[in-house]
Amino acid sequence: MTNVKVNSVAKTYGTTPVLADITTEFADGSFTSLLGPSGSGKTTLLRIIAGFIKPDQGLVMIGNNDVTDVPVWGRNIGMMFQSYALFPHMTIAQNVAFGLERRGIRGAEARRQVDRALEMVRLPGFGDRTPKQLSGGQQQRVALARAIVIKPSVLLLDEPLSALDRRLRQEMQVELLRIQRESGLTTIFVTHDQEEALTLSDKVAILDKGRIVQIGEPETVYEKPLTRFSAEFLGDSNFLTGAVEDGAVRLADGSLIKSTSILPATGSTVTLAIRPEKMAIASGSTAENSIKARITTVIYAGPVLSYHLETADGLPLKLFAQNRDGTVLKEGDEISLTWSAQHTVAVAD
Amino acid sequence: MKSLGRFYLIATLVFLYTPILVMMAMGFNESQLYELPFTFSTRWYDALWNNKILLTAGMNSIIIALITSVVATALGTMASVALSRRTFRGKSLLQLMLLPPIAIPWLITGTAMLIFFYWSGIGRGMHALLIGHVALAIPYVVLVVGTGFRTIRADLEEAAMSLGSTPVHAFFSVTLPLLYPSILGAALFAFAVSLDQFVISYFLATPGYTTLPVQIYSSIRKGFTPEINAISTVLLLGSMTVILIFARFAKPGDTRDKR
Amino acid sequence: MRNDQLTLAPARGPSGPRNGRALPPWVSTTALLMPTYGWLTIAVFLPLLTMFAFSFLSATPMGKAPIVFTLKQYRAFFDQPYLVGIGITSLLIGFWTTLICAILGFLAAVALVRSTFGKTREMLLILILLPFWTNGLVRVFSWTMVLRENGFLDSLLHMVAPDAGSIGFLYTRYAIVVGLVHGYLPYMILTCYIALVTIDDAIIEAAASLGARWWTILFKILLPLAAPGLISGAVLTFVPVIGSFMEPRILGGRVGVTMGTVIEDQFTQAFNWPLGASLSFTLLAVVLAIFATFSGVLRRGTAA
Structure with a gap:
């Protein structure tokens, strides 16, 4: 069971509250989108779950573990960044193997897992290339392979598709959904693109001014908005x-x-x-x-x-x-x- | 308009390089009094080989530049890590404190060092020169390495940490390898800064321990011979080479493209 | 693959590879910063403070004469009126050098941005900057080869007019300015270039489409947009120039008496360190005032 729970999480920068008392649960194997305008706190929430930001109060639970005080590198998360964040001085295979190495998996076993992950993102045989030789979409797939090969407890996606052009983005959406279904990873996806949120998610959480104003299945949130803000922001x-x-x-x-x-x-x-x-x-x-x-x-x-x-x-x-x-x-x-x-x-x- | 612009740029280059080329040519002229017509000769370079004072000063300059380069690069890189990747109070003040060695005329810094080193008992000589040169080179190192840091996205380290790296491991496995060109560039730059430094050296050198620029200055003031042209040519070509190698690592004035 | 299988991955500990705890960040931050700032304190900040204290001493504390604290070193400008004249000379040399550098440098930067591109531009830029990073002393020395009587300039003249006299002007203030312009022009070109290179071509095309002629474009568009670069270039030329001493010494000869050479003399010839310190500090005050005045522009200029 690797669901993710946040309990009364709040974060204030200086005097500006960015997150105000968020309590929610991301079910095991579910795909949840955090949707909101910039400054709504969606990225902050994701980074708190990842461990990059320490909340002022509240708990973060991954599975049955309270990870609030566990640093990023101890949380076993898979993360995809807006900029792909591939290591430019390493080959594709070295990139994907990076997390495995940190877990003590080396040699033939690491190679086998890297190959399987690259196959999963449909880039078999790309291991010896460098990130520079790949297109944006391909780099994105490598970033995904690198994030899932470590079998993370939770997959965190920080607007990973926003740098791609429209056609490529739609292709990657399908791909992402397929891989998420196959791996069954609990996935949390930050986006400001409402269409993307509706297409991909099991659940959509709409954030405004540091609060989750509505969370539910896409149809429910769209057909039965609870607030003027969610009615207006989604559609x-x-x-x-x-x-x-x-x-x-x-x-x-x-x-x-x-x-x-x-x-x-x-x-x-x-x-x-x-x-x-x-x-x-x-x-x-x-x-x-x-x-x-x-x-x-x-x-x-x-x-x-x-x-x-x-x-x-x-x-x-x-x-x-x-x-x-x-x-x-x-x-x-x-x-x-x-x-x-x-x-x-x-x-x- | 385009051709006028190019003509103007060529004229600028002529202005910048004519005296240098004339100076270099005169080092190969037979006449001791720089008299023309030009007669090619290497006698001044031959004389250089036997000029113990200039050769020693040159050796001193190179040794000081090497030590300065290593020390300043190590210290400056460390500071740059903190200034580029950490947030803490008083950071902008610390950044401001890097400016005096660069921005205050060296005459002021040099005389101040002379007074302080004399008064505190540090004295003059090689160690004093090293203290001064490293201090002048550090801000440049921080600047060059800091520029390098800006080309490396912070989320690379975050990605490494999300994959299980501690911050220290993330720094050494991701950031440092990407930073090598900048660090190497900074080391070259520090070397060049020290090699060409005259003003500070002038006040901190002793009669028994001088650097090449100090020796050249006193020779010029005493009345010079083409031997000075010869050693100046060597010094100039040496620092130009170092700077050109540096330019291959970090393009001066063109840093924005890499951010 | 299901999640319950995924948890079988050989991870260290229940929640990931390592539960390593870092030191509090301020410890490592301090450790990283200490060497640099300690060094700068010993090499730059303490010396400046000591010099400030020295400028109030009545004599260099080397001999047996009793030392008392006094303001007399700062009264030198009134007691020795020739210092005022020297100060004015220094400022004038600084002014002319800066002005000439600004005009020549701005035009060169415009030419770089508007007439060249790609590899050619990159190479020209490196060629222009190269002398700036070489030994200033040697470059000043090289001007003596050109400007002296029967030097390179005279040789050129005599090729055209064999009977003409000498036009060499070594050991004049003009020679000092020429040498200084030569020293700082590359820097001015660089700062103007950095300001100009960010200008979108479309802006100039828009101006041209509105009927602007080239001089309008030059003065109404390029000049104001290059202003931050011009100002930071001007400050960073003027400041070292008023503190220069080897250029006036070598190129000015007997007429090359400036604040810089007077300060140098106090430390190397006259051994009146307190006077040298007070003059240095007066110069520093001028420098700091200039920096304070233009700090906003400089910050934007260097951030550009």
Whole structure:
């Protein structure tokens, strides 16, 4: 069992709190993404788990061991860095064997394990080359091989794909997922790329200002955001604010919006989040909710049309529509938007 | 515009190198009074071989430069490790303290050393010269090695530690091998700084123990012969060679590309 | 592979290879820094302090004369008015050397950045800097070969006009300035080059597309952008120049009396160490004032 637990971990630099009392668990064999803007504390959390940073308070557990006071080199972690961090003065094989050597594995056994790790990342026979002779994507694979060959208790990835171009990044995502599944390593992945987080992870943790604001499976976090921040940071959202009335929400313009979320007490103010792709242009039959708006900008992106709209109150809205029949609405068109109560999520501010 | 620029650069080089080349040529001229027409002769170089004073001074210079290079490189590299890779209070003050040996005119530093060494009983001579030369070379070593450190990403050491290296092992197995060119460059640089140092040596040398530049200076003031041109040529070519080798390790003025 | 198998890896201890504990970091940091700063203290900082103390002594403590603390060494500027004249000479030599270096060096840096590239530029840069790192004394000496009567300059002239007189100007202040410019020009080129090389070509193209002619580009774009390099180059030229003594001595002869040579004399000829110390310290005060004034630019200049 090598799950990872952090318990009431906090870190302050000078007077700026970077992490405020984080408690969470990363299950054995799971792939968790730490997602957040820069300065949210995601990298700090990863580096605390790695042991590069000592938390001011709290515990870090890897498996059943309290490693809070164990230095990096005693934690048996595998780590991938944004810059690959391959040792430029060593061959690929020497790079991969570095951690094995530190564990007393040398000679034929080390060679066998290095070869197997390079095969796993699909770079068999690259052992004698130097990092300089490899492309960025290949270097990244070597870094992965070097991190997993030591059979770490946990694999920590610090934005390792951010330096790659888009196509290569997608390739590496598939590769990373395959290797993670094969090895069954508990993996923690720091990223600021929401799409990457959604595609790769079993769980996504959204961090804001040093706190985990939401953690859960990607679908849950996306479909049922708990806060305005997570609704906005993960994907796009429209927000409507009103007062709770008869189990629904009364907007300023008088219209009543229904939601399947649990709403606060009657009379209190609540914010509702609706994903732009969950809205549709009303044509005859309408879903439970609707609102009128005027198109301000049309963005034609091929398969998807994205409209920026404005309600009579000046509230900005977004709508993503599938380009089914090739009709494109024009700026200035007045339309009615409709969506279901089930896609209307009450969020905390 | 391009050709005008190139012409100007060539003119600059002519200005920089003409006196040096003239000086070198005169070392091969027969006439003792530098009279023209030019008659090729190696008599001044032959005379050099028999000039015990200049040869001894030259030997002293080389020995001092060697010792300075080794000591300053060792000390400066150690300091550079702390200044480049550690965070601690008062670091910027320590960095500032490296500047006086470089930035204060050597005349001031040299006379100050003379006073202090006399007053404290350290005295003058070889050991005093060594103390002075090492102090002047250390800041350059810290600078050159520090530049080398900046080309080595800190996360290489972190990667090593994540794989099980202690900080000490990470330093010796990852950072130091990558730092060798810079350290070697710094050693060459320290050698050149010491070899060419005149002002400090001038105040700390004794009549019985001088270095080549000090000896050249007193010869120039006494009235010189082409023998001085000969030994100057040797000294100049020697330090140019050292600097060119250094330039192969660390390109001066072009450090930004490596960061 | 499953995790329960992975834990069978021959790791030392339950959680990794070694549970080694490092010393507190300040111990090793201090150990690393001690030798260098100890050395600098003995070789530079204590000497400067001692010199400061010496500058208040009434006489060099070598003879039998009683030593008392006095400010008289600092009154020398009033008691011996010729020192003021020498001070002004030093400042003037510093001013002209710096100005000429700045103009020639800036233009050379512009030429390097705008007219050369790649390997050629790299080689030119090394060629320009090479003399700077060779023996200054020898370079000053080499100018005597050129500037003296019947020297190289005269020979060149006599090839064109055999009957002309001598134009050699060794042992004049001009000779001192020429020698000093020769010494510090490479450094000025380097600092200007470092400032200029970061300028994006697009900026100049943008200016040209807006109708700027070359002089506008030179004075309105390149000069302001090179300013930090120019200033740090100027400071690092001016400071050593006002402290120079072998250049005035060798190239100036009898007219080459500057602060530097006067200080040298106090230590090597007159043996009036307290006066030498007070003059050195006055010079140091000027130097520190210059550094303090330009510290912001210098820091940015060297960080560039």
